[in-house]
Amino acid sequence: MIKNDLFLRALKGETVSRPPVWMMRQAGRYLPEFMALKEKYDFFTRCRTPELAAEITVQPIRIVKPDAAILFSDILVIPQAMNIDVEMKPGVGPWLPSPVRTAQDVENVRVPEIMETLGYVMDAITLTKEMLEDEVPLIGFAGSPWTILCYAVEGKGSKSFDQAKGFCFSNPEAAHKLLQKITDTTIAYLKQKVAHGVNAVQIFDSWGGMLSPEDYREFSWKYIDQIIEALAPLTEVIVFGKGCWFALPEMAKSKASALGVDWTCSPEKAREFTGGKITLQGNFDPSRLLTPVPQLKNMVWDMIDRFGKDRYMANLGHGILPNIPVDHAKAFIDAVKEYENR
Template structure:
């Protein structure tokens, strides 16, 4: 299902590098706790896995910000660990704490026992959700897929949960790298299968979140994160060369240059890097997304407008998707989120 240039939605055209009259805009975590509609739904479905894996609930959550604010991107409401059970990894997502892996992967036997991902069997709800989102938004918005990157999935799988130090996976990386490389490659193969599945089910652009790769120094990023980002993207591009790929690394200032060689079409830039500097590092052929500090949305409307315009000017009028540098914060006033979207949509190059 490929849109022609004439009827393709704005974000898809910008991600492809086509000429557009304003930057498209969406917001990471745009479906979430800052919206009253989401909090009300969460009371009825307290488990994150319920909200993301029951199709009618996930569809509703994904569409809440689109109905409220009309962003140019509607992203699948999901979590990066969603495919793990399909690989034989027992996990849950604890409210306010994130993923919990019940038996962290730390031995050769555990890694050998991982099963290849078959999304039709283990993730059938994804197809239902993405097809419904495409049908609902038509060409008024771009439907984005959502996956985690190998290093970040491995960090959760080995640590067993989120971490501030990542000492367990770094211990494996530096004392038994062969074991970790096996795990990273298995995750890369599974994620590539999952990305292809999402595209086949309706995703028009896919964002891969390497949330914890910014915890690596550049040398270790090149060893343990970058090759597996490349493995995913290369495999996807072999079968789906025309689907734009966005890569996000949190805290990416130190590895921006390395990210440019990932194969991603667009790099999501956080607020630790000036957008003009990011453009200079990445060069003219790679798109940029971002990179406003989510904290700006607690400022006055004039302040928010000035920061938006500054970001857009620095990004230039080619291959830029306006976004925050990371997810919108839970206590953000909804009216400020609405102002963010409206300000970008009124902008003209």
């Protein structure tokens, strides 16, 4: 039995005394304790070593004390398991030496056996659950098929992902075949995460906002919806699409338990677009955490007032930045916790 189940109750739409709070990328680079491990171990070693992944996951629970933990991993472990090489280059970020650019490249991509290729993630879940001792829920996650395709085709991060979009528009048959392979792998992966103990899952569509509403429906949403349909009977599903405010009305009709909102969409509009009947998550601008601490509390309380305390989970509108002081991150968390006693 989870001692602090506020996150799960909000996900299910129950009335709560205050919203739960956690931060995307909370297990990571703004914490000195994380940076100490980064000095010793490269990125994918941290992902692939269950003891390290579990320790990194639990660090923010000890230090800033959010209401949920999110497993330390990366969305790009999926393409790695699918026979696509992925490296993490210092100063560059994700680097794929052999991008997927042709129909034959797509044929070479495999749908893997999850426990053979990603068993280390499941081991990390088991260890993390032991370390959490049922204090808070644990969130598992995956990237959306479209976001994974962006990296697989582009070969690196990008401000526009023109190569990825061009591949989809010039060779839609191959693109859809690749998207389906990623979707099938992601469903199997998330099902294993649930079987190994995560209490909810989040799908990150980091690059969905690169697409027009019509192209989003064709190349992203219909694959995300497949994942939701497969996972919703097993666990709570959160969908976060950065820059995808235009898709919120359609997303709200799905079986997702909650929808993430970035800071470019107001709480009022997010409620309007979703009909007020689904839990929303967000949407504090990560850079706003640099606001002087005395002002942070009022800004956070204003955000909660605008979303409403029920069917709402306080979070950032994207991942926490590496230059955020720990006391500012803690002030954000504490402000949400103090909301009910203001």
